[in-house]
Amino acid sequence: MSDELLVVRCRLGERDALAELVRAWHAPVWGYVRRMIGPAEADDVTQEVWLAVVRGLPGLQQPERFTPWLFTIARRAVTNRLRAEYARPEVAADAEPVTPDPAEALVDRAELLAGLAALPAREREVLILFHVEDLPLETCAVICDVPVGTVKSRLNRARRLLRAELNRKEGRP
Structure with a gap:
């Protein structure tokens, strides 16, 4: 089933359609987020992305543009997390590295x-x-x-x- 049809079904309130969208796109979104900010925060940020998607789906005017819309939300979440990270004071050099x-x-x-x-x-x-x-x-x-x-x-x-x-x-x- 196409993403466009799933988005339309989601906007009509079908929970199964949302579950299918999440199944189809969770791994790519999580992979993008993990590669941008590291594995330690990837789960939290990905969850923020899906929350924003659920909130924003009713207002998505062009269901055929779901993929760029989804990754734009992911990009914004990553940017917000990086901005918050850069605002924190620097940690001592002997801090544990990201593994x-x-x-x-x-x-x-x-x-x-x-x-x-x-x-x-x-x-x-x-x-x-x-x-x-x-x-x-x-x-x-x-x-x-x-x-x-x-x-x-x-x-x-x-x-x-x-x-x-x-x-x-x-x-x-």
Whole structure:
């Protein structure tokens, strides 16, 4: 069943339709959030996203644009969390570092995730949306509220920065 039809059914009050939307989109949203802010807060922020979705579905005027709308909500929740995090005073350098998800024990994947975490938020975001979530450039542009050309340039910069970070970690020039 299409997302558009599920959204219409949700707006008519069908709880099963909402459950189907959550089943279909929870993992991609959670993955995006986790990659943007880390695993420690991903569950809380994802829950905030779904709460905003439930509250906002009655006002969604274009059900066919559900995916960009959903990821825009997720982006806003991530931005709010990052803003709150940056406002906190800095913690001592000997604080416990964020540990990778134990399910991702493969060394290459861990290195990739560490490299991804080292990228600036804007570049990390477009890389995740485009390559990890497999969203088209146009959808990424809508979510990030920038032109498609800006998404392309951020992707290009993100790839360069990621390559440089991975090379630096491996001791290559």
